[in-house]
Amino acid sequence: MLRRGRLLLHLASALAVWASCTLATPSHGQRLRQLDGGVVSLTDLNFDDQLANGKPWMVTLNAHYCQLTRELEHAFDKLAGKLHPDVSVGKIDGAVERGLLSRFQLRNLHAVYHINGTETRQYCEGHACEGSRLQTNQLVKFAQEGWRTQPPRTGCTSPVSRCGKAVGSITRLPAKFKSTYLHLHNDLQYSDLTLFAGLLAVPVVVGLSFICMLDARCEMQISQAALRSAARLQLQGRLARAAPRPAIRGCCTSASSTETADAAPERDARAQQQAQQQAPARKRRKIDPMTPPPPASEFPAWEPRDFFRFELLHTSKKSGARVGRIHTPHGIIDTPGFVAVGTNAALKAVDGPWADAEGQQLMFCNTYHLLLHPGADVVAAAGGLHAFMNRQRPLITDSGGFQVFSLAYGTVHEEVNSLKRGTGKSKHKLEHNLVAKIAEEGVTFRSYRDGTKMLLTPESSVQAQKQLGADIIIPLDELPPYHTEQSVLEASLQRSHRWMARSLKTHLADIRQQAMYGVVHGGLSLELRQRSIDYLTSLPFDGFAVGGSMGKNRADLFWLLEQIMPRLHERSSGKPVHILGIADPASIPQLVTYGCDTFDSCYPTRVGRHGTMLTKDGPLRVVSGQYKTAFRPPVEGCTCHTCRTHSLAYLHHLAKAREPLLASLLAIHNLHHMNGLMAQLRQQILDDQI
Ligand SMILES: [Zn+2]
Known part of the structure; x- marks a missing residue:
């Protein structure tokens, strides 16, 4: 509709301009003055038209009020009769035709x-004409x-040269305007x-037309650029699918943003060639979504690891709660234990030693973010994540898949909230573009940092985590x-199983002294x-995690884990169980009773950044005005650095x-609170209180 409207506007503008010009321009016949006998009266308006008749011209230029003029006119009247029809004769009243x-x-x-x-040649001028007393025969x-003996006038001195015509066009404008007006x-x-009004309308219409044309041209250029970009991305997508699976950041198969433009055609050609070569392989990759994963018989039996083991210390007589220790190459993790999340190999606003001092043992880092920056190869060059961040305690990394799929679908919390608001997935429409394709081989996504296209496969994820x-x-x-519909969920489960089987084989x-959790x-x-429990526990994983959607509220979560945890414990041969992404103080005490061992969440540090302290009595908002003069420890009895050092009034002031110091101080306290809560729960389990 928009394009059609612009086209109509263009046509209307053109019509208006044409009409204005037509109405404002007298007809050819009206422009010419009447012939004066055999001598043509030449004016600014008809000079060029008359001289274009293909004949030579004899022209006299004089003034109507002059005596000599009358003599010249008399001579020219005779001249016209004698030269007719080979030579045209004209006269110009110089007193009127100033332009000529x-x-x-x-x-x-x-x-x-x-x-x-x-060519213009002069016979005589001024007194020369008067002195010679023009004779008709001489003019003939x-x-x-005779004209051949005279040198022609050149350049702007000739009225019929290009320069002369240009001068004429300019000097003719007032006369033309006046005649148009009349x-x-x-x-x-x-x-x-x-x-x-018409005079004003013409430039307005012309200006609008010009703007519309510019707009249309810009739009066309943008469309062409978008098409070129889409074609390039499509080609890069073929390259990403066709190229051999790389080892690390290597999972990035598209061109980096720093690649030069000169290399682009060569790269495209390579991409096409590789895509053609790999086409049969891709066809083999297309499998039925319901295809079951490889059986356990394809894997070796699980054997106890000397570098990793779960030591069960006590199981509560009152519930499934248990106390244990996970022994890792970088130390012990007491369970049930809280796992702090340091997405980019850093806890938000908290240095590693500060967290260690508050009892933090295991820290969770996100492979997705570390792949995008600084890259697994950089971390490997530093000697691994422990050396890179100078942490001597245990670390856990995820596959990167959670972040990729969160970009596509959002978290359960966001999805439920968006549906409640009736906004569907609008929040994720923009982010959805970051996930290009989910295929059997892996998931292709775009970096949120620079838009670089990357392919994450089970193999490349494990290889990155190895680094x-x-x-x-x-x-x-x-x-x-x-x-999600049940059939879609089942297909997703099968794919997850196939991907995890491939991941396990790679691992x-x-x-390398690493434990892998299914x-x-x-x-x-x-x-x-x-x-899922039956299949995964049949494979030689070192532990298990519970992931995926676990309901829209705490009741769903508790119900689900109450149902599945006994089966998981029964079949997992005493291996540790981690709950992915859930570690709020209100949920943990109940989850512990199901025998869950570790819990990760960024909740404590996130709420700390936003001014909330976790206490056994519930959240405490330090910004509240009631704490303006609370010159007492923020949380009575807390032994964390913050509560030992600062008053609640000071935190309120911050x-x-x-x-920014407030974020650090509150996160330190919240980590201390979470680890204190876990220690308290461990003691309660040991005492069979829960
Ligand atoms: Zn404290």
């Missing part, structure tokens, strides 16, 4: 010229042959007001959205959860002053 006077660059009137094509001789006003009966070198690693799995080929999926379907 400037074209001849004449200083004095009374001149006679011979004009033949683009000059018109026939024609419109007298002949066509337009009022002055109408003519003034990061965490104590516990996670295989690649698919995270389906919360609201077992090069274990991730139990299946959403809220008990049947699928049980199937919050009001928006000091």
Whole structure:
């Protein structure tokens, strides 16, 4: 519709301009003055038209009020009769046709010229004409042959040269404007007001037309650029699918943003060639989504690791709660234990030693973010993640899949909230573009940092985690959205199982003192959860995690884990169980009773950044005005650095002053609170209180 509207506007503009020009321009016949006998009266308006008749011209230029003029006119009347029809004869009233006077660059009137094509020759000027007392016979001789003896005038001195015509066009404008006005006003009966409005309308219409054309041109260029970009991306996508699977950041198969433009055609050609070569392989990759994963018989039996083991210390007589220790190459993790999340190999606003001092043992780092920056190869060059961040305690990394699929579907919390608001997935429409394709080979996504296209496969995820070198690693799995049909969920589960099997094979080929946890999926379907437990526990994983959608609220979560944890414990041979992404103080005490061992969440550090302290009595907002003069420890009895060092009033002041220090101080306290809570729960389990 928009394009059609612009086209109509263009047509209307063109019509208006045409109409204006047509109405404002007198007809050819009206422009010419009446012939004066055999001598043509030449004016600014008809000069060029008359001289274009293909004949030579004899032209006299004089003034009507002069005596000599009358003599010249008399001679020219006779001349016209004698030269007719071979030579045309004309006269110009220089006192009226000032424009023509400037074209001849004449200083004095009374001149006679011979004009033949683009050449102008002068016979006489001013007193020369008067002195010679022009004789008709002399003029005839000059018109026939005499002109050849005179040198032609050149450049702007000739009224019929290009320069002369240009001068004429300019000097003709006032006369043309005046004649147009008279024609419109007298002949066509337009009022002055109408003519003034029309005069204004013409430039407005022309200007609008010009703007519309510019706009249309810009839009066309943008469209062409978008098409070129789409074609390039499509080609890069083929390259990403066709190229051999790389080892590390290597999973990035598209061109980097720093690649030069000169290399692009060569790269495209290579991409096409590789895509053609790999086409049969891709066809083999297309499999039925319901294809079951490889059986356990394809894997070696699990054997106890000397570098990693779960030591069960006590199981509560009151519930499934248990106390244990996970022994890793970088130390012990007491369970049930809280796992702090340091997405970019750093806790938000908290240095590693500060967290260690508050009892933090295991830290969770995100492979997705570390792949994008600084890259697994950089971390490997530093000696691994422990050396890179100078941490001597245990680390766990995920596969990167969670972040990729969160970009596509959002978290369960976001999905539920968006549906409640009736906004669907609008929040993720923009982010959805970051996930290009989910295929059997892996998931293709775009870096949120620079848009670089990357392919994450089970193999490349494990290889990246090998380079990061965490104590516990996670295989690649698919995270389906919360609201999913059963058939889609089942297909997703099968794909997750196939991906985890590939991940495990890659891991077992090069274990490097790392433990791998299988991730139990299946959403809220008990049947699928049980199937997932049965399959994954048949494989030689060192531990298990519970992931995927676990309901929209705490009740769903508790119900699900209560149902599946006994089966998982029964079949996992006493291996540790981690709950992915859930570690809020309200959930943990109940989850512990199901025998869950570790819990990760960024909740404590995140709420700390936003001014909330976790206490056994609930959240404490330090920004509240009631704490302005609370010169007492923020949380009575807390032994964390913050509560030992600062008053609640000081924290309130930092919050009001928006000091970054507040985030550190509150995160330190919250980590201390979480680890204290876990220690308290461990003691309660040992005492069979829960
Ligand atoms: Zn404290």
